[in-house]
Amino acid sequence: MFSEVLTNPNRHDPNDFVYITHSIFNWDRENYDFNRNDLKERIGRVKDPSQYYSASLIGYMSPEVALTKFGYDKSIEQLTTFGQAGLILNPPEESVCISWNCDLGRPLEPYKFNKWVKKHTGKVRSPKKLLTKTWFGLHNEMVIHGDYRTAIGGIFYLDDEKGPKEFVSMLKKMTDDRRREALPLGRKA
Secondary structure (H helix, E strand, O other), rough: OOOOOOOOOOHOOOOOOEEEEEEEOOEEEEEEOOOOOHHHHHHHHHHHHEEEEEEEEEEOOHHHHHHHOOOOOOOOEEEEOOOEEEEEEEOHHHHHEEEEEEOOOOOOOOOHHHHHHHHHOOOOOOOOHHOOOOOOOOOEEEEEOOOOEEEEEEEEEEEOOOHHHHHHHHHHHHHHHOOOOOOOOOEEE
16 A cells, blocks of 8 residues: 555655655654764664654645546645654554544653553554645654665755754764765755
């Protein structure tokens, strides 16, 4: 369902794309104040089968493209993510535990989060619903189970004056090193 609509970040078209994005930030310090080990651990969560993580489905397309892909006759402009920077992912379909068209207010503490995920697993709405019916214009929320098969396809960041440019550079370098190849770097405005 999701993998069928995702765009390959290597072929990014700013007028036609759909990505699963996983924001990375630090609740305990300044949002993008990470040391290398913390950041390495956060990147590793997407492939760790003992972890769950949140993500958002974002996309942009003209009415013509939306009609062809989703049978939706308006443009799609769902660009809101939970944080300003993070990873563009393509997880295995069975790793998507929850996908909902609003922020679900999940617990932040790992134990409570894992318990919450088990209670809500299987509540999965379609990509079309996530891209076209997000409540109050905010981000939608997905919860994904870590899986070694998850592809890290790129890095995204919010391009503004207070954007986390130094963090994005470190995130890109660490992810490039992990994959042993350069990732595409996408911006959203």
